[in-house]
Amino acid sequence: MLDSRRNVALACALSALAGYVDAIGFLRLGGLFVSFMSGNSTRMGVSLAEGQWWHAATSLGLIALFVVGAAAGSLIVLGRGANRQPWVLLAEALLLAAAALCYAFGLSSAAVAAMVLAMGLENAVFQIEGGAGLGLTYVTGALVKVGQLLAAALTGGAHWAWVPNLLLWAALVMGALCGALAYHWINLAAIWFAAAAALALSAIVAATRHR
DSSP states (O other), rough: OOHHHHHHHHHHHHHHHHHHHHHHHHHHHHHHOOOOHHHHHHHHHHHHHHEEEEHHHHHHHHHHHHHHHHHHHHHHHHHSSSSSSSHHHHHHHHHHHHHHHHHHOOOOOHHHHHHHHHHHTTTTTTTTTTTTOOOOOOOOOHHHHHHHHHHHHTTTTTTTTTTTHHHHHHHHHHHHHHHHHHHHHHGGGGHHHHHHHHHHHHHHHHHHTTT
């Protein structure tokens, strides 16, 4: 799926957006994630072992919301009409805007829930014909591919095939850096910037989909 400059650019932009939102959620939740469910699953297991039932339930709730968001994104992709990417991104923008509005009205828990749904939904952007697509809100798979493609390059394969996956990782890290700085500046109101970015990406993808 990272087979064109357009796809690489879009994937990196979305990975940065995910890092931005996840950093804000991580700081808000004190060590839990809104996009990295492997981390939440580990925290859930540890909490169960230590008898911290509330923390375990919180982790499970975040995981469930993420799955619901991923399912919603897939339903959009599997709907009628060609090229559903702009619609997925528009839905993500609306969820992030809803999160910012919830925070403005003092509903921080609802804001976090909307953020998690948005992150689950984002992973459907590159979904094709019901397949799993490309994970955009976590980069463990991308780093595995970096290692695998580096090994292939060293044994006669394509020399630079690993670069797009490394760019995905770097984009998420940079997004997380910006998200943490924004959170320390204006708290959850920083989600407004994420909503605007998702809306802009939706418009760009819609305008360039025929090229």
